[in-house]
Amino acid sequence: MTDVVVVKILREALMVTVVVSAPVLGIGMIVGLVISIFQTTTSIQEQTLTFVPKIIAIFIAVVVFASWMIHTLVTYTKNVFGMVSKIGAG
Numbered sequence: 287m288t289d290v291v292v293v294k295i296l297r298e299a300l301m302v303t304v305v306v307s308a309p310v311l312g313i314g315m316i317v318g319l320v321i322s323i324f325q326t327t328t329s330i331q332e333q334t335l336t337f338v339p340k341i342i343a344i345f346i347a348v349v350v351f352a353s354w355m356i357h358t359l360v361t362y363t364k365n366v367f368g369m370v371s372k373i374g375a376g
Contacts, residue, residue, distance in 0.1 A: 314344050318336055
């Protein structure tokens with residue numbers, strides 16, 4: 287296994303990680319921003335107010351995007367195992 291193959295596998299692993307986590311992190315960030323704007327406009331400075339809406343939003347995002355995330359991870363895993371079998375055979 288050459289260093290080019292290892293770098294390719296690591297780059298793909300990082301990209302899959304970013305792509306899979308982006309929807310959940312994006313929704314958490316949007317909900318946090320909305321709650322922060324709400325807190326600013328109403329002058330409520332409670333630090334714990336953001337946790338429950340964020341947790342609920344992230345849970346819903348995971349439920350909604352779970353099949354897509356699993357499909358993406360399974361496809362990547364199949365590609366990595368395919369590379370391993372090609373390297374082992376060659």
